[in-house]
Amino acid sequence: MRLESFAAGRWVAPSGATRPIASAVTGETIAEAGSDGLDFARMVDYARDVGGPALRAMTFHQRAEKLKALAQYLNERRDSLYALSFLTGATKSDSLIDIDGGIGTLFVFSSKGRREMPDAHVYIDGDIEPLSRSGAFLGQHVCVPLQGVAVHINAFNFPVWGMLEKLAPTLLAGVPAIVKPATATSYLTEACFRMMIESGIFPEGSFQLIVGGTGDLLSRLGCQDVVSFTGSAQTALMLRSDRHLIENSVRFVAEQDSLNASILGPDAEPGSPEFDAFVREVVREMTVKAGQKCTAIRRIIVPDATVDAVIDAISGKLAKTVIGDPALEGTRMGALASAEQKADVLAKAAIIASECDRVFGDPDAFTVEGADAAKGAFVPPMLFRCADPDAATKTHDTEAFGPVSTVMGYRDLAHAVAIANRGQGSLVASVFTRDPAVARAVVLGAGAWHGRLYFANRDTGKEATGHGSPLPHMVHGGPGRAGGGEEMGGVRGVLHYMQRTAIQGSPDLLTAIGEAWVPGSREIQGNVHPFRRTFGDLQIGETLHTASREITLEDIEHFAHFTGDTFYAHMDEAAAAANPFFPGRVAHGYLLLSFAAGLFVDPDPGPVLANYGLDSLRFQKPVSPGDSIRVRLTVKQKTRRNADYGEVRWDVAVFNQNDEQVASYDLLTMNAM
Structure with missing residues (x-):
C-alpha cells in the first residue's frame, strides 16, 4: 500500500522518500508513507477559507445530523477496517474498541449536539447577567466557533478512535481539521478517512489528512487555531515549546504519558x-x-x-x-x-x-x-x-x-x-x-x-x-x-474549539445574537393565538398576554383536598402567618401552574402536539386568597427536531394584580411544522 494524504480537496501521493511500515504480526513491509510534496500553507488556507465558512454556515443541529450520517456510513462499512486492524496487532475485540468505539463517539456527539445545543449558530453559556437596575443593559456569555483550523496529531494505538474522538467535537463546533495519524498504523486511519471523503457528507475542506511528517505546518498556525496532541510526554514537550505556537497563543491540548x-x-x-x-x-x-x-x-x-x-x-x-x-x-x-x-x-x-x-x-x-x-x-x-x-x-x-x-x-x-x-x-x-x-x-x-x-x-x-x-x-x-489537557466530555469538548465571548447590550440585541428571547426585549403581538400557529410560522418574541383570574380561598381548599396536599401553609392561617415566608394562608405553587395553563392554553386540536415538560421553575412571591394572576407567554427559542415537528421553548411569567412577578418557568412543547 502506497499511502496518500488528502490535501486541499484531492489525494496526494508522496513525491519523495517514503518510510516503510511493517506488519506488527509478521514484520513484513505492508505499506509506505511520506508527506513530501504537500503544500502545508495551502492546506491551512483551504481549511480556513473553504472548510471553515461552510461549517459555520450550518447550525449546531445541522452539523450534529451530519455526524450521525457519517457514523451510519462508517458503521455499514466497518468490516473492511477489521481486516486491516489485525495487521496492527489488534485482536477482533481490540478492533471493536477502536473502530466501533470511534463510530460510537460520533453517534454520542451527534446526540449531544441535538439535545444539549441549540439549533442556532451561537451557543449560550450561562444565564443573563443584569448589569443595570432597569434591565435595559444586560450581559451574556456566548461561544462562537474559532475561525481557524484544528490540527490533530494522533497516537498509533487507536488509529480510528483516536481520529474520530477528536473530530466529533471539532466538527460539531464548526471548525475544520487537519488529521495527522501516527505513521506506524496510518494505513488503517487512511482507509477510514477514504470512506469519510467518499461519503460526501461533510462539505469540502471540513477535514484533511497528512500521512507522514508535518513539515512546516505548525509555523502556519495562529491564535484562531488549535493543536490537539496524543502521544508521549517528550513529544508533547517539544510541540508545546514551539516558539511559534507560544508567540501566537495557539491553543494546545495534550493527552500524554499516564501512570494510571x-x-x-x-x-x-x-x-x-x-x-x-x-x-x-x-x-x-x-x-x-x-x-x-x-x-x-x-x-x-x-x-x-x-x-x-x-x-x-x-x-x-x-x-x-x-x-x-x-x-x-x-x-x-x-x-x-x-x-x-x-x-x-x-x-x-x-x-x-x-x-x-x-x-x-x-x-x-x-x-x-x-x-x-x-x-x-x-x-x-x-x-x-x-x-x-x-x-x-x-x-x-x-x-x-x-x-x-x-x-x-x-x-x-x-x-x-x-x-x-x-x-x-x-x-x-x-x-x-x-x-x-x-x-x-x-x-x-x-x-x-x-x-x-x-x-x-x-x-x-x-x-x-x-x-x-x-x-x-x-x-x-x-x-x-x-498533559493537563481535556478531550470529549460532551459539550465541554466542543467548547474547546470555540471562543467564549462576553457580550453586553440591550435585551433586543442579546435576543438577536443568541436567537433566544430575553425578557425586556421586543414582544411581537399577533391576532392569532400562538398555539394556532405552526412551528415554522412562530417568531421568536411572539407573545400572548392573558386575562386575569382571581384566586379564592375556595380554590385553595378544593385543590388541597382534591390533590391531598394539605400542607399547613395552605390550610392553617396561624401556622402560615408564623412562617417568615408567608403573610398567611397562600395558594399552592402547583395550583398557580394549573391556573396559568388554563389562562393561556388554546383547547382545540392544532399545531401543538404535546407539552412535555417545564424547566427553571421558580415561585417568586406568595399569592394570597383574593389576589389575581395573569400570564405572559412568549416564544423563547425554537429547535427543529425532524421534518414533522420541532421543540418550542416558551418563556412563561405569572404576575399578580400589582404587576409583580410571582412565578416563572420555561414551557416545552412539540409543535407541528
Missing part, C-alpha cells in the same frame, strides 16, 4: 465480589490492545495483607492468556504495534526491573500461537512486585506502554492515595470498594491528581464500562504528567 493506578479498597477482601472484579479488570487492562492504552493500569495498589493473594490471582489468569496472531479466534492478546514499540516496552520494563521483582512473564521464554515471536512485535504480559513503593522512584516515573504492570502494597487508605498521587497526574485511577467512606476519601485525596476516578463494585456489575474506557460523555484528560 487501580486501588483495591481495604474492604475488598479475597473472595469478595470486589476482589474478583479487581483481578479481572487488572488482567483485562494488561492484555487488551497488548496494554497499549493511555488509560491502562500501570500500578496495582493493594492492602499489604493481600499482596500475595493478588499476585497469585493475577498470575493465574495471565497464565491462561493466549498470545498469538490476532486474526485467530482463540487469541486473547495480539502483538504490539511495531518492532520499535516492542524495543521501547522491553527497555522500560528493564528500568522497572531495576527496583522491582518480576513475578510473571519472561520476555525471553513465552509461546506465540500462529505466528513467529521473533518476527512479530510480541511480548508476554509482565507483572512486577514493588516491595517498597515509598522508596521506589522509577516505578512511579516510568511507563512501559505495553502489557506491564506493578503490584505494590499500602498500609492504610491515606497511604494508598499517596502512592497513587506519586504518578504526578494521570488520566484515570480506579477504586474497587463498596464502602462510601472509602470512595469519598479517595476523591478528596486524589481527585486533584486524576482526570477521572472510576469506582466499581458488585452494585455496578456488568453495566460498568471499565477502568480503561474513556467515554464521549465524560472528560478524557488529566493533570501533570498526563
Whole structure:
C-alpha cells in the first residue's frame, strides 16, 4: 500500500522518500508513507477559507445530523477496517474498541449536539447577567466557533478512535481539521478517512489528512487555531515549546504519558465480589490492545495483607492468556504495534526491573500461537512486585506502554492515595470498594491528581464500562504528567474549539445574537393565538398576554383536598402567618401552574402536539386568597427536531394584580411544522 494524504480537496501521493511500515504480526513491509510534496500553507488556507465558512454556515443541529450520517456510513462499512486492524496487532475485540468505539463517539456527539445545543449558530453559556437596575443593559456569555483550523496529531494505538474522538467535537463546533495519524498504523486511519471523503457528507475542506511528517505546518498556525496532541510526554514537550505556537497563543491540548493506578479498597477482601472484579479488570487492562492504552493500569495498589493473594490471582489468569496472531479466534492478546514499540516496552520494563521483582512473564521464554515471536512485535504480559513503593522512584516515573504492570502494597487508605498521587497526574485511577467512606476519601485525596476516578463494585456489575474506557460523555484528560489537557466530555469538548465571548447590550440585541428571547426585549403581538400557529410560522418574541383570574380561598381548599396536599401553609392561617415566608394562608405553587395553563392554553386540536415538560421553575412571591394572576407567554427559542415537528421553548411569567412577578418557568412543547 502506497499511502496518500488528502490535501486541499484531492489525494496526494508522496513525491519523495517514503518510510516503510511493517506488519506488527509478521514484520513484513505492508505499506509506505511520506508527506513530501504537500503544500502545508495551502492546506491551512483551504481549511480556513473553504472548510471553515461552510461549517459555520450550518447550525449546531445541522452539523450534529451530519455526524450521525457519517457514523451510519462508517458503521455499514466497518468490516473492511477489521481486516486491516489485525495487521496492527489488534485482536477482533481490540478492533471493536477502536473502530466501533470511534463510530460510537460520533453517534454520542451527534446526540449531544441535538439535545444539549441549540439549533442556532451561537451557543449560550450561562444565564443573563443584569448589569443595570432597569434591565435595559444586560450581559451574556456566548461561544462562537474559532475561525481557524484544528490540527490533530494522533497516537498509533487507536488509529480510528483516536481520529474520530477528536473530530466529533471539532466538527460539531464548526471548525475544520487537519488529521495527522501516527505513521506506524496510518494505513488503517487512511482507509477510514477514504470512506469519510467518499461519503460526501461533510462539505469540502471540513477535514484533511497528512500521512507522514508535518513539515512546516505548525509555523502556519495562529491564535484562531488549535493543536490537539496524543502521544508521549517528550513529544508533547517539544510541540508545546514551539516558539511559534507560544508567540501566537495557539491553543494546545495534550493527552500524554499516564501512570494510571487501580486501588483495591481495604474492604475488598479475597473472595469478595470486589476482589474478583479487581483481578479481572487488572488482567483485562494488561492484555487488551497488548496494554497499549493511555488509560491502562500501570500500578496495582493493594492492602499489604493481600499482596500475595493478588499476585497469585493475577498470575493465574495471565497464565491462561493466549498470545498469538490476532486474526485467530482463540487469541486473547495480539502483538504490539511495531518492532520499535516492542524495543521501547522491553527497555522500560528493564528500568522497572531495576527496583522491582518480576513475578510473571519472561520476555525471553513465552509461546506465540500462529505466528513467529521473533518476527512479530510480541511480548508476554509482565507483572512486577514493588516491595517498597515509598522508596521506589522509577516505578512511579516510568511507563512501559505495553502489557506491564506493578503490584505494590499500602498500609492504610491515606497511604494508598499517596502512592497513587506519586504518578504526578494521570488520566484515570480506579477504586474497587463498596464502602462510601472509602470512595469519598479517595476523591478528596486524589481527585486533584486524576482526570477521572472510576469506582466499581458488585452494585455496578456488568453495566460498568471499565477502568480503561474513556467515554464521549465524560472528560478524557488529566493533570501533570498526563498533559493537563481535556478531550470529549460532551459539550465541554466542543467548547474547546470555540471562543467564549462576553457580550453586553440591550435585551433586543442579546435576543438577536443568541436567537433566544430575553425578557425586556421586543414582544411581537399577533391576532392569532400562538398555539394556532405552526412551528415554522412562530417568531421568536411572539407573545400572548392573558386575562386575569382571581384566586379564592375556595380554590385553595378544593385543590388541597382534591390533590391531598394539605400542607399547613395552605390550610392553617396561624401556622402560615408564623412562617417568615408567608403573610398567611397562600395558594399552592402547583395550583398557580394549573391556573396559568388554563389562562393561556388554546383547547382545540392544532399545531401543538404535546407539552412535555417545564424547566427553571421558580415561585417568586406568595399569592394570597383574593389576589389575581395573569400570564405572559412568549416564544423563547425554537429547535427543529425532524421534518414533522420541532421543540418550542416558551418563556412563561405569572404576575399578580400589582404587576409583580410571582412565578416563572420555561414551557416545552412539540409543535407541528
